[in-house]
Amino acid sequence: MRTLATALLLPVLLSLAAHLVPVPVFAADAAQLAASQADSAAAPYQKNRAIPADTGSHIASEAPNDANxxxxxxxxxxxxVRLQQPARRxxxxxxxxxxxxxxxxxxxVLAARTVADAAVPGLEHLPAIGTHMRPNAELVVRQSPDLVIQLAGRNEVLLQTENLRALGLDVLVFEMNSFEQMFAVLQKLGRLTGRESEAxxxxxxxxxxxxxLETRYADMEPVSVFYEVRYPNLLGAGRGGIVNDMIRRAGGRNVxxxxxxxxxxxxxxxxxSDPDVYIMQRGPMNPEPQPLEQRQHYKSLRAIREGxxxxxxxxxxxxxxxxxxxAAExxxxFLHSRAAP
Structure with missing residues (x-):
């Protein structure tokens, strides 16, 4: 009977092996991935797994009143998402x-990072699992997370979220387009990690x-502001993001x-619109913006003329x-630097 079972199963196993496709891995993180593969072989995926007591890991300072x-x-x-204990990974x-x-x-509790967060202090040692828009599902699963958190946004992000959920992962998606939304997310992160009092x-x-901050500038005339997100193909910050909230609280008005x-x-x-102040961001979305003084058609702007x-x-x-x-402070x-002290 054992010989017959083997004969029946062998073609199926060979067919499955032929369809396995390797997932591309970021070259810069090859060493970390190798270590990750070794770890995952010893510890298969298990949601909400406990951390051994002798690891020295921080235990959540605040847990639910009833452990059950x-x-x-x-x-x-x-x-x-429903967790039986605070998330550990x-x-x-x-x-x-x-x-x-x-x-x-x-x-x-952070188990991995995106490629973009390699320079964030405290995250550089973590394995990379792809990008914000395109996380590598295999690498994410390999880290055995209790919880994955994603930012709401483009349809591609939602598609990736559903793919991760289909693999059995708990994924939460949050918007953070204002300070109040950020505070609400922070309080939920505190609850999820057993750190409600800290949050x-x-x-x-x-x-x-x-x-x-708002009180300080409440009686002053709002300063008109343009916030450059990208140049060329000019892209500005509208009123649907945290930049607008920051401008408003700092006593400004988004043009x-x-x-x-x-x-x-x-x-x-x-x-x-001729704003009083021109803000130009420098970073991933605007890596090398042309200096404003070199943009001939901008020279008539009040913000340029007045420095x-x-x-x-x-x-x-x-x-x-x-x-x-x-940043808001x-x-x-800056907006009110000309105001009397």
């Missing part, structure tokens, strides 16, 4: 989530700083009235993370 009560969190698409597919988790003191403390402190996050803004409209141009770090000003509060000082 699951942690239930819904994301911004209505999808619900998390993969965030957008850098701001990593920064928020680090601010919570939850860096020890509440951070939210309280950041809200107080932003309230003080773009469109409710979208990113807006194609023709140069005729820019010249007509009110601010070049900012994209990851500080456009990323909804802990540094965004610092910095922006307020």
């Amino acid at each position: 009560t699951p942690i239930v969190v819904s994301d911004d698409t209505g999808h619900e 998390v993969i965030a597919l957008y850098g701001a989530f990593n920064e928020l988790l680090l601010a919570l003191g939850a860096g020890d 509440s403390a951070l939210v309280t402190a950041w809200r107080e700083r932003l309230a003080a 773009i009235a469109d409710e979208k996050k990113l807006v194609r803004f023709n140069e005729e409209a820019l010249l007509a 009110r141009v601010l070049v900012v770090d994209e990851e500080r000003f456009a990323r909804p993370g802990p540094r965004a509060v610092d 910095e922006l307020g000082r």
Whole structure:
């Protein structure tokens, strides 16, 4: 009977092996991947697995009152995740989530990073699992995450999210287009990782700083602002993202009235709006922007004539993370630098 079973199963196994296709791996992370493969062979995927007591890993400072009560969190698409204990292995597919988790003191739960986050302090040692838009599903699964977190956005992101869920992973998708949305996400991350008190403390402190910022400039005339996201093919920050919230809280007024996050803004409209201040970000979306003084058709702008141009770090000003509060305060000082002390 054993010989007969073997004869029947052998063609099936050979057929399955012939259809296995290797997934491409990032060359820069080849060494990490090799180590990851060795680890995954010893520890197959298991959601919400416990960390051995002798690893020295940080144990969540706050757990649910009843150990038998699951942690239930819904994301911004209505999808619900239920964990039996605080997440011990998390993969965030957008850098701001990593920064928020680090601010919570939850860096020890981060299991991997995207290629773009290699330079973030505290993440450089983690294995890379692809990009924000195109995570490598095989590499993600290999890290045995309890939870994957993704930023809402393009349809491609939603497709990747569904692919990961189809593999049995818990994936939550959040929007962070304002400070209040960022605070709501932070509180959910605190609950998911057993750090609710830390999250509440951070939210309280950041809200107080932003309230003080708004109060400081409440009686001043708003300063008109244009925020350049990309040049050439001019792209500006509309009113649907955290940049607009930052401008508003810092006592400014976005000259773009469109409710979208990113807006194609023709140069005729820019010249007509003639902002008091021109902000130009430098970063992944605008790596080498041409200096404004070299743009002949911009010379008539009031901001150029009066020297009110601010070049900012994209990851500080456009990323909804802990540094965004610092950026808002910095922006307020620049916008109102001419105001009497």
